[in-house]
Amino acid sequence: GAVVSQHPSRVICKSGTSVKIECRSLDFQATTMFWYRQFPKQSLMLMATSNEGSKATYEQGVEKDKFLINHASLTLSTLTVTSAHPEDSSFYICSARDPGPTDTQYFGPGTRLTVL
């Protein structure tokens, strides 16, 4: 199956700093990537939809100025958590949509963010 990578897999930062998470589709071009957030023992909640070459679409309640998304190419989307606070600590997972015949979403391995 298709491969989606995320980097870093784990990051610990101090409160007030910014953290960038990269999501790459390694063997297909993804016009659409999704960013999810997962709290402990809970399901995935969609944060935003990232479309190559256009502004991301954010779900209700997600601060677009805090969670900056850039989809610079068909294989790369980045999520920047700005001025991170402890409540931003979570597991962030991206997925990339393969628009081919299968129209399947492939998920990255996730990034564990801990804000001290």
Added chain:
Amino acid sequence: AQSVTQLGSHVSVSEGALVLLRCNYSSSVPPYLFWYVQYPNQGLQLLLKYTSAATLVKGINGFEAEFKKSETSFHLTKPSAHMSDAAEYFCAVSGGSQGNLIFGKGTKLSVKP
């Protein structure tokens, strides 16, 4: 609007026993349905998906699921559980407003020796 309900947040089976994880969906259009597995601190791995072809879908690791329109169900089964099957399983339906998947709350599968 599309939605997914997973019955049972935690299922425990003995090694070698049948695994049955339940998923019911609600969709205003013919759905695409998915089962994903998540191991601790990892992302989601696609087990199988239904895209309106055969109603019985076979996936990886010996899992399969049957789409039953009359019951709006897409239950996941495996004839014989293995210790390595212990993980969190998510059922999902396509059709979010942005083309995203809509996930159920997940079912944690424990396998006892």
